[in-house]
Amino acid sequence: MRRIVLGLAALLFLAGAAARADDLTLTLKDQHFTPAELKVKANTRVMITVVNNDATPEEFESKALKIEKVIPGKSKGIVRVGPLKPGRYPFVGEYHEDTAKGVVIAE
Amino acid sequence: MLGALIIVFREVIEAGLIIGIVMAATRGVIGRGRWVTFGVIAGMLGATIVAFFAGAISQAFAGAGQELFNASVLAIAVIMLMWHNAWMARHGREIAAEMRSVGTAVSEGAKPLTALAIVVGLAVLREGSEVVLFLYGIMASGTSGSALLVGGLLGIAAGAAFTALTYFGLLAIPTRYIFSVTSWLIALLAAGMASQAVQFLNNAGLVVALDRTIWDTSWMLSEGSIFGRMLHALIGYTERPTEMQLIVYIGILLAMYVLMRIARYRPPKHVPAAAE
Numbered sequence: 051m052r053r054i055v056l057g058l059a060a061l062l063f064l065a066g067a068a069a070r071a072d073d074l075t076l077t078l079k080d081q082h083f084t085p086a087e088l089k090v091k092a093n094t095r096v097m098i099t100v101v102n103n104d105a106t107p108e109e110f111e112s113k114a115l116k117i118e119k120v121i122p123g124k125s126k127g128i129v130r131v132g133p134l135k136p137g138r139y140p141f142v143g144e145y146h147e148d149t150a151k152g153v154v155i156a157e
Numbered sequence: 158m159l160g161a162l163i164i165v166f167r168e169v170i171e172a173g174l175i176i177g178i179v180m181a182a183t184r185g186v187i188g189r190g191r192w193v194t195f196g197v198i199a200g201m202l203g204a205t206i207v208a209f210f211a212g213a214i215s216q217a218f219a220g221a222g223q224e225l226f227n228a229s230v231l232a233i234a235v236i237m238l239m240w241h242n243a244w245m246a247r248h249g250r251e252i253a254a255e256m257r258s259v260g261t262a263v264s265e266g267a268k269p270l271t272a273l274a275i276v277v278g279l280a281v282l283r284e285g286s287e288v289v290l291f292l293y294g295i296m297a298s299g300t301s302g303s304a305l306l307v308g309g310l311l312g313i314a315a316g317a318a319f320t321a322l323t324y325f326g327l328l329a330i331p332t333r334y335i336f337s338v339t340s341w342l343i344a345l346l347a348a349g350m351a352s353q354a355v356q357f358l359n360n361a362g363l364v365v366a367l368d369r370t371i372w373d374t375s376w377m378l379s380e381g382s383i384f385g386r387m388l389h390a391l392i393g394y395t396e397r398p399t400e401m402q403l404i405v406y407i408g409i410l411l412a413m414y415v416l417m418r419i420a421r422y423r424p425p426k427h428v429p430a431a432a433e
Contacts, residue, residue, distance in 0.1 A: 105298070106294035106295075106298050107211065107290040107293065107294050108294075109287060109290070109291075113375070113379065113380040113396055113397075114396075114397065116359075116360070116395075116397065116399075119223060119224075119360075120211050120223060120286075120287065120290060122211045122212040122215060122290075123294075123297075125212055125215065127215050127220060127223070128220040128221075130359075130360055130361070130362050132368075135370070144164065145164065145290075145291050145294055147160075148160070
């Protein structure tokens with residue numbers, strides 16, 4: 051019984067962590083962002099964690115979001131954006147603009 | 158290769174514009190070449206150090222270290238530009254007059270050269286660290302690195318050529334007007350930097366008041382385009398300014414104007430004819 055409870059608790063904890071993780075995190079791997087489309091709440095300030103899993107540095111840049119931030123290789127950075135009006139806000143990894151791109155959708 | 162050239166060139170032109178303006182603004186001052194060169198070299202060394210510690214800077218202050226660093230660098234540059242303009246308002250006319258009559262350089266002006274050398278150094282530091290990180294990334298990734306590296310170096314060369322173009326373009330302005338033109342350029346430069354600095358403070362989560370976007374001109378001129386970036390560096394063009402950014406921009410322009418008026422004022426008769 052106890053084991054089941056512990057197991058359930060662990061599952062719940064993991065589920066919670068997962069929900070938070072895929073909430074507002076952008077992961078860069080092989081010069082591609084996942085997710086390529088990130089939904090955020092409109093008209094409020096939000097924090098997005100940008101994780102760079104590549105070995106090389108990247109500059110997370112979005113004129114639309116008014117962000118310019120260097121994320122060193124194998125590292126992560128926090129960007130604060132908003133309040134955003136509902137709409138689409140493209141971003142790129144400036145050093146690999148062809149592949150490293152995506153869009154923040156405020157709704 | 159072309160991609161790398163463009164990426165590096167984009168970073169370099171911002172610093173290049175500033176150096177070109179500074180060179181034009183110090184026309185006729187002895188030793189300015191040395192000061193500007195010193196600024197560029199110190200900036201490049203600083204850029205390498207900043208790039209090396211990029212990770213540590215990023216993690217500092219609860220992840221807002223980079224934003225605070227950029228805001229500070231910009232704020233110092235703004236102060237130096239104001240100092241220079243105030244000094245120029247006081248002495249510019251004499252320098253211009255002397256240049257016209259003697260046609261040679263004058264010895265005055267150790268002070269604004271320190272200020273402008275710092276401005277040059279900071280501009281190179283900020284843009285340069287991104288170039289260093291980009292080039293480092295190319296070298297670290299190995300594959301097809303050399304072509305990209307050549308592209309990057311060509312980008313730096315193109316940026317330097319662009320700096321020269323800015324400088325000689327400004328030199329075409331008649332001596333009589335050059336200092337008033339460069340003073341205006343420097344005022345706009347400072348206002349643009351200040352509004353950028355306040356946005357970095359916003360990104361750091363420090364100054365969040367008046368953070369609504371006033372207008373969006375991205376449909377007309379993208380800030381990411383080469384021309385958009387040039388205007389961004391030159392007059393602080395921002396496609397979506399916040400209320401705070403606009404207030405700071407206008408505030409700095411006004412402050413600059415008042416400061417220059419005060420500096421220019423001299424009580425009649427009491428000051429000896431020769432400047433100190």
